[in-house]
Every structure is written in C-alpha cells, then in structure tokens.
Amino acid sequence: MPAPEKNRTTYHHGALRAELLDASVRLVENEGVGAVSLRRVAREAGVSPGAPYHHFVNRAALLSAISAQGFRELSDDLAAVARDTDGPDQVVALVRCYLDFARRRPGHFQVMWRPELSEPDKHPDVRESGDAALARLTDLVDDLAVPEPRGLALALWAVGHGLASLRLDGQLDHTARKWGTTERDLVERCLRVVSRLAG
Known part of the structure; x- marks a missing residue:
C-alpha cells in the first residue's frame, strides 16, 4: 500500500x-534500481509528484546523490579503520570495512558502481x-610501506x-552450501589468504 500523502510543508x-x-x-x-523513478519515490515518501523536482532535476540526479552519499560514507568508514588498526591487521580490516559497508548499505552499493545510472560526467560530486x-x-595502504602499494590497494579493492x-547476489551463500560450509567461513578463509599475501 502506498505511503499516505503528506503535506510537503511539514518537511524542512x-x-x-x-x-x-x-x-x-x-x-x-x-x-531493484529499475523501480526508482521520481514519481514512485514521491509516492513512497508520501509527497506530491512534483516535490522531488525541487531537489533533483531527473532520475540520474537522484541516483547520483545516492552514489555520492555512499562514497562519502565508505570514505568515513575507511578513515575509522586507520584510527582503529595498524600494521598487518589493517589489510584485513580494510576488506572487512568494505564488506561491512556493502552489507549495511546494499542499496547504495548497487548504485555506486553503475556510472550509466548516476552519470558522473554530468554530476561531478559522484566522481569527486x-x-x-x-x-x-x-593512502592507508601507502602507510603500510609495502613493496607494491598500488598493487595491494587494487587487490584489496577487488577482493x-x-x-x-x-x-549480495546470493552466490556466496549458494557456494557455501554447496561446499558444506557457511558464508562466514568462506569469507574468513579468503581473508586469511589476503593476510598471508599482504604479509
């Protein structure tokens, strides 16, 4: 059932x-992303169909705002890793940070890596x-003073x-069940391998 209509003036x-x-x-x-339109979002928020246009000129602008919001939060999470860990533990902590973000913000994660949706060339905040x-x-990997910092940074990002x-696609859980283990166990095994390679 759609959210009840709200008077837009009640919103700051x-x-x-x-x-x-x-x-x-x-x-x-x-x-899924395909469900997002300005009209549908207005209905879900309980405001008039024209209300979103006061903030977003089109769907891409809305999705770009979600993407930029996600990247800023991920950046803050990575900064917390720098404060809370150091040395070899930081390598695994960086991957865990990325995984935790994706689990906590799956909607953001699905949009952030889709430039055809957020159009970063038209919305520079996404790129920035x-x-x-x-x-x-x-920067965090550089501080570890490893032989190939850019290679390690890319590897951590990729993993x-x-x-x-x-x-998010359900493939990790499917594989875990097929292999007679758990999703958590597979992740921990992978992180142990990453830790050894980084060491």
Missing part, C-alpha cells in the same frame, strides 16, 4: 531531500566522492568488491 527543506533519498534507497533494496574514497584506501557482490 533539507529533511525532504533526505527523505526522498531514503525512500529511493529502500526501493533499490526491496525492488568516489575518487576521495579510493584515495583514502590508497572486497568481489566478495560483497557475490554476497
């Missing part, structure tokens, strides 16, 4: 934008926030992204 200007973003993310998580998150990762995607 910034609160309406945040509610539209939240409604969009819920749609992505529950029905994505580059900032990558820079955060590479984290791959595991997160497999988990």
Whole structure:
C-alpha cells in the first residue's frame, strides 16, 4: 500500500531531500534500481509528484546523490579503520570495512558502481566522492610501506568488491552450501589468504 500523502510543508527543506533519498534507497533494496523513478519515490515518501523536482532535476540526479552519499560514507568508514588498526591487521580490516559497508548499505552499493545510472560526467560530486574514497584506501595502504602499494590497494579493492557482490547476489551463500560450509567461513578463509599475501 502506498505511503499516505503528506503535506510537503511539514518537511524542512533539507529533511525532504533526505527523505526522498531514503525512500529511493529502500526501493533499490526491496525492488531493484529499475523501480526508482521520481514519481514512485514521491509516492513512497508520501509527497506530491512534483516535490522531488525541487531537489533533483531527473532520475540520474537522484541516483547520483545516492552514489555520492555512499562514497562519502565508505570514505568515513575507511578513515575509522586507520584510527582503529595498524600494521598487518589493517589489510584485513580494510576488506572487512568494505564488506561491512556493502552489507549495511546494499542499496547504495548497487548504485555506486553503475556510472550509466548516476552519470558522473554530468554530476561531478559522484566522481569527486568516489575518487576521495579510493584515495583514502590508497593512502592507508601507502602507510603500510609495502613493496607494491598500488598493487595491494587494487587487490584489496577487488577482493572486497568481489566478495560483497557475490554476497549480495546470493552466490556466496549458494557456494557455501554447496561446499558444506557457511558464508562466514568462506569469507574468513579468503581473508586469511589476503593476510598471508599482504604479509
């Protein structure tokens, strides 16, 4: 059942934008990116069909805002890793951070890596926030003083992204059951391999 219509004047200007973003993310998580349209988001947020246009000129602008929001949060999470860990433990912590983000923000994760949806060339905030998150990762790896910091940064990104995607697609759970183990066990095994390679 659609959300009840709300009077748009009950929203503070910034609160309406945040509610539209939240409604969009819920749609992505529950029905997929294809379910997102400005009209549908307005209905889910309980506002008039024209309300989203006060904040987003089109669907791509809405999706770009979700993407940029996700990259900023991921960057903050990576910064927390730097504060809480050091040395070899940081390598595994970086991958765990990526996995935790994808589990906590699956709607954001599904949009962030789809430039055809968020159109970063038209919405530079997406490119800037994505580059900032990558820079955060590479800076952390640089601090480890390993022989191939860029190679390690790329490997950690690839492992984290791959595991997160497999988990969200249900493939990690399927493989775990097929191999007679658990999703958690497979992730831990992979992280042990990453730790040895990084060491």
